[in-house]
Amino acid sequence: MLKRSLIVTAALVGLTGAATAQDSYNIGLTGALTGPAAGTYAPAVDGLRIYIDKVNAAGGVNGKKINLILLDDSAQPARAAANATRLVTDDKVVLLLNASLSSTYAPVVGESQKANVPLIFASSVCPKDVYPPANALQFCTTAFAANYDSRAVLDFVKATAKEPVKLGLSAMAIPISRGEIDYAEELSKTLGMTPVSKQIIPPPTPDYTPFATLIKDAGANWTYSWAPWVTQVRTLEGLRRLGWTGDYVAWAHLEAENELARLKDGKFFVVGANSLFQDDLPIHNEIAAAAKAAKSQYPVNQMTEGWIAGMVIEAALKGAGWPANAEKVTASLSNLKVDLKGLRGGELQWTKDNHFRTKQYYRVYRWDEAKGAIVRVRDWAPFDVK
Amino acid sequence: MSSREPRASGYFRSSYDQGLRLIETRMQWTALMLFLAALGTFPFIATSFQLDLACQVFLAAIGSIALMLLTGYAGQVSLGHAGLIAAGAFTAGILFKEFGAAFWITIPAAAVVGALIGLIFGLPSLRLRGLYLAVSTLALHFIVVYLGGEYETKRGFSTGIMIDAPRIGDLLIRDRKIWYFVLLAFAAVSLLISLNLLRSRTGRAWAAIRSHETIAEALGIGVPAHKLLAFVISSSMTAVAGALFAYYRGFVSVEAFSLFLSIQYVAMIIIGGMGSLLGAILGAIFVTLLPYMIEYAVGFLPNARSYAGMLAAFNYAAFGIVMILFLVFEPQGLVGIWRRVQNYFLLWPFKQKPLGGSRK
């Protein structure tokens, strides 16, 4: 053991990252690119990568290329911490990005605060700190938003339901999902609905039928789920298998567009803040063409989040000028307006104390059997963020 | 540690006392001093990222030394190591959040909690052997993680419990260089405790139990007491490692303690070499650095960035393969390789030890 120092030093010297040339904007992302949670994050990150490549191919920002460093944390907090450290200290990034489970936030936020480098949550759940009054260094481009989502969903349910609503609720047994469903339960009472059953489902559940049975037996006529896609859709499948005919509403995650077409369920509504590719806007064709050229292995319609993050980063770096440092990028982010070209209901605006967006818009979609296509049930409904 | 045989250089022991010494020759003293000097200067030449790696290695080393005591020396298999680390981390986190307890309270508290859990989960070992014991420790992991998750949700710390940097007197342990020395000290103390335990009566009792329980009992060793002691000491050390982990990262969250972490610790002692503290340390270094080495190696491939999405899968696969290779081809682990290399040079130009020669 006395000679292990040799091994340690040899290994560590071998790991020294090559000093990065400072002729580009260095930005770094730690995300769940692989592992059990990757399905939600990897496509968005690939979208971001393709967008940045496109920007670079077109000459970069302010004449400089963007050097996007992608590190995988497999949604493990310890890996995320090590990644963030490396990005901040060795790669000297001017901007950090997180695209992973919420358990990785604490370590990444810690690094960002220590080094005074701004941090954008892209495709990962927005933490409390980005809502007004916002933490100076944290920003969020992700579509979904705790509390606002449930407000929009229940508002939609209230407007649509013809009978008194008996609400079933379904969450995955992870803190963020449980918190939101608890909030929805309280909120539904103030809107004159009766929450009849709330199911919190552990992630590795082989059979969802027992949970579905409980919701059905409680007599729910509407069920709302705000959880990772698996839980949302398997609760629905469980309910339908039991012959439940009520209306089901859930969050429109990345997978929504493909899955609506797979399930073909006319009473399954998805509420979301991103427009689906179904809408066929010019920007959608642009994304599809770029993804095809880059030979991405992920479905195009799951890349919107990454694209939006890319647009925001491009705008922020443009505003920060050259040479940029973390401070200038933070300043540029805190006063930003990005035209999202229809990917969302309006432009994304960040101010000094609102790092979420000043207005959040929601659209509702469902599958229409007669048309054999996804249809819009309700157009952009704006909610002010205060 | 060094082998218990005399060195081939011609140094022979002339009293029992000498056999018990940790450091026997002047050569070993020099090597130790050089090694300590290297450890001491490392933080001043390393980058912050390398320091972070070193700190991770120290944390892993404490855990793997603890597991080595239990499995490698006392012969009690545990697959619930991550659960114990989680228990230590949550003890520190909860005491800090609920009572604002300081570093010098939470660390001993973690040790006590670890010892208690060790006692409880040592109890099945009185009845169970091998496989069945491993399974009961596996259950421990699930229970601790469930309780931790419940605490997090019920108290609303959905993204984990944040812990402030600890403070000893006026010294705020925040800078990575300070952390390096703190963790180094803890690792060194764990190593010393283990060395001393192993060269004492306890260590010999454990070795007897591992070789054959019934014979150990016939020899007059208190088998149940020594088994429990192994669990208590090992769990206590592991829980301290968990608490240190919580402070070092500044947060605690159940997701950090997956079953895979337990597998990693088991891999450390296998890859390092069963029944050797040096093996525990080598294994900790190897397993901690492996993913980074793979990442580094992939960086050399053309078009490296398009592999980024597959790195963890690579890591998983490589980790599995390395573990299989060691299990199948080198059951002695890294230590086995190290000893063979050592022997090769010691015996050169001969290939084998002389049969029944003067050294026997």
Place this chain on the structure above:
Amino acid sequence: MQLAINIAVLAAIYALIACGYVLIYRVSRVLNLAHGELMMLSAYLLLTTASLFSKNPLIAIAAAIFLSLCVGVLVYLFLMRRMTGEMVLAAVLTTVALGVLLRGLVVLVWSAQQQNPAQALGWVNYSIPVFGGRISAAGAALIITTALVYAGLFLFLRFSRYGIRMRAAGQNPLLAAQRGISLHAIYALAWGLSTLTGALAGILISLDSGLDSTMVLIGLKAFPAALVGGLDSLVGALIGSLIIAAAEVLMIYYVDALLSDVVPFLVLILMLVVRPWGLFGTREELDRV
């Protein structure tokens, strides 16, 4: 009634997985902790065969099952054969390592996205009314398959030549070998059969509810079922699965769904304390000097 159906489906899932653990343990005293991963691999193999034989779903399933059988035999021939005669623990850890390797490979080949083999086969999972409750087609298939597999295994072990040889190898490998039974062939057969039943479980579960890497955890949750019943008893695995499934579903219904995740392991600890060799298992021999 729905309660009983829910328990039956879950018990069938656990029982079909658990018999894989039992087969290998009974014959070679090795606990295969990679069973969950092998099961997942079979389900992913189905994805591939489904795209190859898109016209014939049944051929696709048969091909996937056959491939899984081959995987099981190959795993024994190239990996576990080397561990025969080594310490049991080393063999178990080898299966753990194999599991880790398979998890990595599956992501490398099929990506980490949620997949739907049922859609790939072009099947819809209908729901069938039975006795005042409802059951999904895949759930019903699970129960029937489990019944057939257990009946088949019972007949095979009791009456067929190879079944008797398997039991002999499990009881006393040395005597069996001296009697002229090829232990390696028997062990390989056990591994093949075990992955085959695992493949059936993996494929049916993925047809019922989609496929991603959490399937490994389902495999792990079935392990307490095998142990509670007794690791070397097929009847035990069946009863153990019923107990664990009932405990889990009743927990969801009447206490707290979150506990349902821990309950199999609580039952397991209880069993280990009271009767470590399980309800129907053989008591392991005591040490002799």
